[in-house]
Structure formats: C-alpha cells, structure tokens
Amino acid sequence: MKKLALLVVLFTFQQTYSQTHSHSGAQPMTYPDIDGYKTLKTDLHQHTVFSDGNVWPTIRVQEALRENLDAISLTEHLEYQPHEADIPHPNRNRSYDLALAEAKEHDLLIIHGSEITRSAPVGHNNAIFIQDANLLNVDKAEKAFSEAKKQNAFVFWNHPAWYAQSPKGTPVLSNFQEKRIKNGELHGIEVINSIDYSEEALTLALEHNLTIMGTSDIHGLIDWDYTEKGNHRPITLVFAKEKNMESIQEALFAGRTVAVYNDLMVGKAEFLKPLLQNSIEIVKSEYRPKSQVLEVQLKNVTSSDLLFENQMEYTFYDSSPVFEIASGETKQLLIKTLDTKTEIVLKLKALGCFTAPRQQPTIDWKVTID
Ligand SMILES: [Zn+2]
Ligand SMILES: [Zn+2]
Incomplete structure (x- = not known):
C-alpha cells in the first residue's frame, strides 16, 4: 500500500513537473508579429561537443528556452571533430537527436542542420532542414551541396567576412558561390555572425537575392558570451505563416527575415518596415x-x-x-x-x-x- 502511495505521488509529481516546468530566464526575447505573419525568433547556427563546441546539446535547448526562442539548429562541423577521441560519433545526426528529445516537452522547434566546412573560397556553409547529416559528410564540397539540395535543405553562407578566411574582412564572392547560387544550392548569407556585422555581406544578399541571416555561432555558453554582458544573442526573425517546420522553411526560401543583434536590425525594407511599425x-x-x-x-x-x-x-x-x-x-x-x-x-x-x-x-x- 505504502509502495502504491509512493508510486501515485511520484506519478503525480512527474505529471505536474512535465506540464508546468519551464526554463524561462530573466530576459526572454520578444518581437511583434507583422501583418499576415508570425514573427519567430530563431538561432540557426550553434555548436556543441559533437563538433568544436563546449556543451552538451541539451544545454543549447535550455538556453533557447531561457531566451524564448521559437526554433534553433545545432549545426556541427561535419569535417572538424576536435572531441572525436572522447566522443566518437560515426552517426552525425546524434546532436540533433539529443536536442530533439530534450525539446519534446516544450514549444521549441529543433531544425536538423550541419555545417559544411572548407577553407576559402568555399568557406563554411550551414545546411538546415536536412534529413541525414551522414550523407553530407563527403570529400568534395560540390557533392555536399548537391546532396543538401537533394534533401531540400536551406543553405546559407556563414561568416563570409571572417578575416581568418578573408584577410581584408570583406566577403569575396567566388566562382564557387556564384555557381551554387545559379544551381539553387545556396539560398542565404549571414550578415550578422556572433558580434560581427558585414555591410558587404548585406550588399551581396541584396544583389543576389539571398536570405538575410543573423546567428550566434555559439561555442561556449550564451550566458557568458552575451547575457551577462547585458546583450542578447544575435537571431534571425523569420516571418512565417505558422509556427511549424514547413512554414519556417518556406519563409527562409522566400527571404522573409530580419537579422537582429541588440539595437542593430538588418532586413529587406518590406519586412523591416512593418516590424518597426509594430x-x-x-x-x-x-x-x-x-x-x-x-x-x-x-x-x-x-x-x-x-x-x-x-x-x-x-x-x-x-x-x-x-x-x-x-x-x-x-x-x-x-x-x-x-x-x-x-x-x-x-x-x-x-x-x-x-x-x-x-x-x-x-x-x-x-x-x-x-
Ligand atoms: Zn564556421
Ligand atoms: Zn559554426
């Protein structure tokens, strides 16, 4: 009897816990909807120990909940695995699977992604909405991009102005990117990556009709890198018809975004103006x-x-x-x-x-x- 009572108590506790627990932090982010669209807060470029990040994927989910994000993607480098000796993971979908399980009880969407990582001129590129990361882990960059397209992925060029790859600190659009754009294999570009903003990347976005992105590219803790300095992480606001995967994917392909980092907002006039209006x-x-x-x-x-x-x-x-x-x-x-x-x-x-x-x-x- 005692045992049964304990079980009942445990069961009730578990139920209450899963229904009521939240990870909301002191500074949840909020932005208004615009006419016809829900404004979704996303951070679609993040790392964990499954590439060169320092935390377990569950922490990324909890951080996102603290800041009231709507969707995130863990985009591990396919080709750069510094923790491989300690955490061997032949299955490159593992980070996504762990985040998905953690987010299950919450209203946070986990988008399956990976970072295709090469030296210049290919650079780093995130493929999100992929089905299987393992198939992108191939020798030739061209092959990785065509596989991403096969999986109907949305692909964006990461930190194109990064001085480690582009010493002048300005992005150089090479034949490689031009070809990817022409083939419908490259759809977006980061104009804000971590604390960096590139006006030249914005020019490229407008010239080539690429979706404007802002991401944290977090490797450590959001709290240490941003929150405790009085900042929010950079995000991409996505103007989606509904809060679900299909709508976010559709909105990204259609270019309905504004990149935000604290008081800096960057976006096409048709979306930034109604956002400011509201x-x-x-x-x-x-x-x-x-x-x-x-x-x-x-x-x-x-x-x-x-x-x-x-x-x-x-x-x-x-x-x-x-x-x-x-x-x-x-x-x-x-x-x-x-x-x-x-x-x-x-x-x-x-x-x-x-x-x-x-x-x-x-x-x-x-x-x-x-
Ligand atoms: Zn990168
Ligand atoms: Zn990255």
Whole structure:
C-alpha cells in the first residue's frame, strides 16, 4: 500500500513537473508579429561537443528556452571533430537527436542542420532542414551541396567576412558561390555572425537575392558570451505563416527575415518596415492644457533598444531630435504642432536599422489626438 502511495505521488509529481516546468530566464526575447505573419525568433547556427563546441546539446535547448526562442539548429562541423577521441560519433545526426528529445516537452522547434566546412573560397556553409547529416559528410564540397539540395535543405553562407578566411574582412564572392547560387544550392548569407556585422555581406544578399541571416555561432555558453554582458544573442526573425517546420522553411526560401543583434536590425525594407511599425505602440497623445504642445508617449514593445531621429516638420519641445527608446520602455515626446490638430503623422528614422548598407528606414505612425 505504502509502495502504491509512493508510486501515485511520484506519478503525480512527474505529471505536474512535465506540464508546468519551464526554463524561462530573466530576459526572454520578444518581437511583434507583422501583418499576415508570425514573427519567430530563431538561432540557426550553434555548436556543441559533437563538433568544436563546449556543451552538451541539451544545454543549447535550455538556453533557447531561457531566451524564448521559437526554433534553433545545432549545426556541427561535419569535417572538424576536435572531441572525436572522447566522443566518437560515426552517426552525425546524434546532436540533433539529443536536442530533439530534450525539446519534446516544450514549444521549441529543433531544425536538423550541419555545417559544411572548407577553407576559402568555399568557406563554411550551414545546411538546415536536412534529413541525414551522414550523407553530407563527403570529400568534395560540390557533392555536399548537391546532396543538401537533394534533401531540400536551406543553405546559407556563414561568416563570409571572417578575416581568418578573408584577410581584408570583406566577403569575396567566388566562382564557387556564384555557381551554387545559379544551381539553387545556396539560398542565404549571414550578415550578422556572433558580434560581427558585414555591410558587404548585406550588399551581396541584396544583389543576389539571398536570405538575410543573423546567428550566434555559439561555442561556449550564451550566458557568458552575451547575457551577462547585458546583450542578447544575435537571431534571425523569420516571418512565417505558422509556427511549424514547413512554414519556417518556406519563409527562409522566400527571404522573409530580419537579422537582429541588440539595437542593430538588418532586413529587406518590406519586412523591416512593418516590424518597426509594430515595434512602437502609441499609448498616449494629448495636448498640454491651453497649448499647441502635443504630448505623445511611445512604447517600445521589442527586446531591442531603438534609436530614432525626428523627420517631421515639427520640432520637439524638450528632446533632442535624436533619441532612444530602450527595450520595454515608454518615451514621452513633446511635439510643437503650432496649430491644434486632430491627428498628425509621426515620422521617425530608425537609425540603428538598415534595409541596405547605410540606408535607414523612415517609419510613419498615424497619431489620432485624444
Ligand atoms: Zn564556421
Ligand atoms: Zn559554426
């Protein structure tokens, strides 16, 4: 009887635990949806001990849950296995399998991936949404790419500006990449890799219609490299019809992304502009008594601090024309509209956001005055 009671208690505990436990951390990330799409937070370039990373795959899952990510991929180097003597793993799908098991009870999608690793000019490339990593582990890079295509993988060029492979720190698009793009075997490019941002990579993305990516390429701990320094990891926001594998894959092939690292956002105008539009909520708009000084309160609902510059004909009463709204904070603007209006168009340039190199978008918000 006692035994049975203990069993019941254990069973109940297990059930409650699996239904309620979460790994949510102190700084979960949040970004608003845009019209027609869910905004999914993804980090699609990460390493574990199954290549040259320092942690077990389960830790990557728990880190992602702490930051409220929607999808991750563990992209182990196929060809670089420094822990091989301690952790021999002829099956290159093992890292994915372990992450998948860990994520089972959670709302986190694990995308099967691998990093195809060569010296320049091939460089490093992630193939994600693969079926079997073992089949990509072949001698010739061309073969690895054609196998990835066979598996319907989405492939992106990693850290193309990495100075270890490109000493000037700028990406060099070689015949190899040109051919892969032409063959439909290369679909995206990292413009943000760990703490690095390459404007030249953005130019290549726009010129060759490659999907704009931002990733952490984490090898150690997210907490040590980012969180405890007051940063979030770099991510790719994917604008997907639904939160599922097929929708993310479709969105990546269609190029619906914005790369984000803290206050830096990089994306095609058609996605970055609506994202910014929804990133600011107007929570108050009211004239100061007996005046034409309009008080507008703007709330930044994202996890990025946003820097703006006034683009209106009206000037401000008490603020610099350049101002920041910190993540989650509300900023009060006093706008001198000269006449009493019933509505105005608030026009701000987002100085930390780029739709092309050195090109920052200006966003209009229609403000109805209470
Ligand atoms: Zn790499
Ligand atoms: Zn990597």
